[in-house]
Amino acid sequence: MYKHFLSWGHLALAATVAISAHGADVSAQDHPRKSTVPFLDAPPQSAAEPCRSRVCQETCGWISDGCCAEECCFPKTTARLEYLMWWGRGQNIPSLVTTNPNALPVLSDPGTVTLFGNQSIQQNLRSGIRITLNHELEDGSLIGGRFWALEQARANYLNSSNGSPNLGIPFFNTQLPGEDAVLVAFPGRTTDGSVNIRTGNEILGTDAWIRRCIARDACFQMDWLAGYQFVRINDSLFMNSAATDISGTLLPIGTVIQVSDNFRTHIEFHGGTLGLGVDNRYGPWQLDLLAKLAIGNMRQTVDVRGSTTVTEPNLAPVTSPSGLFAQGTNSGVRSRNRLAFIPEINCTLGLRI
Numbered sequence: 001m002y003k004h005f006l007s008w009g010h011l012a013l014a015a016t017v018a019i020s021a022h023g024a025d026v027s028a029q030d031h032p033r034k035s036t037v038p039f040l041d042a043p044p045q046s047a048a049e050p051c052r053s054r055v056c057q058e059t060c061g062w063i064s065d066g067c068c069a070e071e072c073c074f075p076k077t078t079a080r081l082e083y084l085m086w087w088g089r090g091q092n093i094p095s096l097v098t099t100n101p102n103a104l105p106v107l108s109d110p111g112t113v114t115l116f117g118n119q120s121i122q123q124n125l126r127s128g129i130r131i132t133l134n135h136e137l138e139d140g141s142l143i144g145g146r147f148w149a150l151e152q153a154r155a156n157y158l159n160s161s162n163g164s165p166n167l168g169i170p171f172f173n174t175q176l177p178g179e180d181a182v183l184v185a186f187p188g189r190t191t192d193g194s195v196n197i198r199t200g201n202e203i204l205g206t207d208a209w210i211r212r213c214i215a216r217d218a219c220f221q222m223d224w225l226a227g228y229q230f231v232r233i234n235d236s237l238f239m240n241s242a243a244t245d246i247s248g249t250l251l252p253i254g255t256v257i258q259v260s261d262n263f264r265t266h267i268e269f270h271g272g273t274l275g276l277g278v279d280n281r282y283g284p285w286q287l288d289l290l291a292k293l294a295i296g297n298m299r300q301t302v303d304v305r306g307s308t309t310v311t312e313p314n315l316a317p318v319t320s321p322s323g324l325f326a327q328g329t330n331s332g333v334r335s336r337n338r339l340a341f342i343p344e345i346n347c348t349l350g351l352r353i
Contacts (some may be wrong), residue, residue: 065133097114211223234264276289
């Protein structure tokens with residue numbers, strides 16, 4: 001159930017809101033136009049000129065030559081809202097529901113067809129949102145943070161049958177040993193059978209950092225950053241089946257058998273981050289580059305639970321605490337900790353409004 005979560009890709013469309021120290025947009029009235037000095041006369045700040053103030057210079061310097069200083073000055077506080085489009089590798093699941101028109105729906109029979117499973121699921125495009133805030137301190141450093149989350153990914157399956165076509169849940173029977181199947185709907189064995197499977201995936205994260213300037217001019221700034229990162233991923237698979245016995249071999253005719261198998265996984269990452277950030281502005285346009293690496297602890301937790309309820313005619317239901325896949329040997333909650341890292345490279349093009 002665990003899967004890698006470091007290989008997601010995304011496309012971000014950003015709209016950046018710029019706020020000056022007085023809570024208003026930076027305008028020409030705040031910074032009167034100055035004469036333009038040729039590009040070569042305005043190199044980036046040297047070590048003798050530390051990055052302590054975002055005062056507009058007379059030109060935009062070596063990276064962002066050509067934009068006007070009064071349009072490029074960095075505001076004290078910025079907020080950015082992004083729409084995310086994510087694709088993932090999904091997760092692989094085994095064959096969970098099968099059918100066979102001529103025999104028992106076991107995986108060892110060449111005529112068996114898998115109706116659900118034996119495939120990757122949750123690979124569709126997912127929408128999300130990311131909010132980023134930054135604020136400049138008096139010494140020129142930036143403190144900031146961001147929060148992002150994706151919509152829940154789901155893959156569901158529901159099927160029912162009175163025996164034609166037959167339905168089975170395949171498994172490996174250690175008592176044979178060999179491939180076997182629970183007959184949810186099969187002529188002469190069970191009827192009124194149904195299978196309901198629900199899977200889900202949730203992912204969200206947050207960051208907090210401090211950025212210190214390495215190089216800057218009026219429209220360009222490069223910082224190193226250090227901070228904290230948190231990521232949480234939840235996965236789930238719930239499988240429920242029901243069938244009515246009509247054979248009378250082991251149970252009275254009309255006995256209803258309900259089986260439930262529930263699997264949940266929970267992953268939390270806590271770590272420290274180091275990286276570089278670059279902000280470059282062309283009038284109202286902004287191009288941001290971010291490269292960072294987070295290293296920390298990943299705690300993995302799995303929760304397995306199952307149940308089987310047998311209801312014989314005219315008798316009260318009897319429930320046992322195990323299903324088909326969730327047995328007494330693997331049920332319960334288990335956790336472990338692992339060292340993990342999350343690399344990230346971002347390129348964001350935004351328009352200040």
